[in-house]
Amino acid sequence: MPHDPTAGGYRDENVEALSQGQRRQGLAPIRGAPIDSGEVSAMRALVYHGAGRKQWADVPMPEIKDARDAIVRVDAVTICGTDLHILKGDVPAVTPGRILGHEAVGTVESVGAGVGTVKAGQRVLISCITSCGTCRFCREGAYGQCLGGGGWILGHRIDGTQAEYVRVPFADTSVHALPDGVPNESALLLADILPTSYEVGVLNGHVMPGDVVAIIGAGPVGLAAVMTARLFSPRHILVVDPASPRLDAAKRFGADLVARSEQEARDLASDVTDGLGVDVAIEAVGIPETFELCAALVRPGGRVANVGVHGRPVTLHLEDLWIRNVTITTGLVDTRTTPTLLQMVDSGQLTADGLITHRFGLGEMLDGYDVFSQASDSGALKVALFRTD
Numbered sequence: 290m291p292h293d294p295t296a297g298g299y300r301d302e303n304v305e306a307l308s309q310g311q312r313r314q315g316l317a318p319i320r321g322a323p324i325d326s327g328e329v330s331a332m333r334a335l336v337y338h339g340a341g342r343k344q345w346a347d348v349p350m351p352e353i354k355d356a357r358d359a360i361v362r363v364d365a366v367t368i369c370g371t372d373l374h375i376l377k378g379d380v381p382a383v384t385p386g387r388i389l390g391h392e393a394v395g396t397v398e399s400v401g402a403g404v405g406t407v408k409a410g411q412r413v414l415i416s417c418i419t420s421c422g423t424c425r426f427c428r429e430g431a432y433g434q435c436l437g438g439g440g441w442i443l444g445h446r447i448d449g450t451q452a453e454y455v456r457v458p459f460a461d462t463s464v465h466a467l468p469d470g471v472p473n474e475s476a477l478l479l480a481d482i483l484p485t486s487y488e489v490g491v492l493n494g495h496v497m498p499g500d501v502v503a504i505i506g507a508g509p510v511g512l513a514a515v516m517t518a519r520l521f522s523p524r525h526i527l528v529v530d531p532a533s534p535r536l537d538a539a540k541r542f543g544a545d546l547v548a549r550s551e552q553e554a555r556d557l558a559s560d561v562t563d564g565l566g567v568d569v570a571i572e573a574v575g576i577p578e579t580f581e582l583c584a585a586l587v588r589p590g591g592r593v594a595n596v597g598v599h600g601r602p603v604t605l606h607l608e609d610l611w612i613r614n615v616t617i618t619t620g621l622v623d624t625r626t627t628p629t630l631l632q633m634v635d636s637g638q639l640t641a642d643g644l645i646t647h648r649f650g651l652g653e654m655l656d657g658y659d660v661f662s663q664a665s666d667s668g669a670l671k672v673a674l675f676r677t678d
């Protein structure tokens with residue numbers, strides 16, 4: 290899900306004070322935190338307790354509340370930059386007591402009476418976007434804009450996936466049955482990162498064969514944009530990021546040109562396009578400078594696809610752009626391409642291997658957060674946590 294790229298570096302001091310043993314056992318006591326360890330049907334989950342406070346805690350098991358719900362046992366889950374953003378207290382819709390997480394793979398435990406296509410025992414992908422399936426926007430495939438109670442709700446408005454079990458509303462239209470050939474680790478990336486970069490970056494930007502594509506930002510979203518842009522055989526993929534390890538990753542994923550600075554990016558873009566500019570510029574950072582760089586790099590008639598989430602106003606240089614026929618797109622991921630991406634991963638046409646750099650047991654959730662939030666030291670791209678029992 291969208292997040293503020295400046296959110297990195299978050300560190301929970303309460304958690305820091307705990308011993309490794311406590312953390313491994315998930316016994317992290319946080320002052321004033323409710324623990325329901327007396328509950329007969331309890332499970333462990335990552336609970337948000339307000340800005341700067343999180344806990345891997347005992348909480349009640351989720352229950353079916355609506356006939357369209359499913360309860361899913363979480364087998365693999367990941368952490369998103371959005372979760373770090375929430376933990377800074379910057380997403381007020383997330384209230385204390387909320388279980389975080391919106392990307393997971395699991396096994397269906399039980400379903401409500403109104404669920405038709407999803408069955409207990411089935412291995413499913415839990416998408417970051419939930420869809421009611423019937424509202425005007427869901428009928429158009431714009432699930433991110435769902436008016437019927439879906440959209441981005443998991444780990445936001447309702448309890449999420451960083452838990453042993455999760456309740457998923459509108460199960461028929463919100464989970465995806467997984468083919469046997471797609472391992473949990475590959476499927477995890479289909480919950481958010483791959484559809485985001487593909488839909489909001491590559492498809493919105495109309496990447497075409499022979500294009501020169503610039504991707505600004507080489508975090509998980511920018512790197513996934515490299516992978517999915519390649520599906521269209523572009524002539525060059527230029528990736529811009531100040532962090533050298535991220536540029537090395539971009540090269541591994543298929544970028545043939547990399548730049549650490551704006552000037553380097555302008556020079557390279559000019560060199561390979563005879564001074565015209567790139568066909569498509571994908572913004573995958575979310576700060577004014579990088580949007581403006583996209584607008585500066587793109588050729589007349591080219592496309593700027595903004596993926597990054599912006600927390601500050603951005604200057605739109607219409608005085609330069611109006612005469613150059615530039616198209617600018619924005620968007621929240623809908624995950625309407627998830628079935629296609631799933632087929633491509635299953636057939637081997639798309640491989641996301643390498644995006645997950647660190648693996649943990651589910652009970653090591655706090656270690657996973659530490660590594661992910663210290664990406665510049667740990668080299669983490671995505672971390673994955675797996676059920677171990």
Ligand code: NAD
Nearest residue numbers: 290291292294506507508509510530574575597598621622
């Ligand atoms: P990230 O923070 O992991 O990566 C951002 C990258 O940008 C980092 O590698 C950083 O070094 C680089 N960067 C920072 N300043 C830069 C600059 N001036 N020029 C070039 N690169 C620079 O983020 P991510 O998880 O890859 O996500 C990228 C963006 O996509 C975020 O803004 C996120 O909120 C957004 N997002 C949007 C959607 C959507 O639906 N539109 C969904 C998910 C994520």
Ligand code: ZN
Nearest residue numbers: 290369371481
């Ligand atoms: Zn996310």
Ligand code: ZN
Nearest residue numbers: 421424427435
């Ligand atoms: Zn809907």
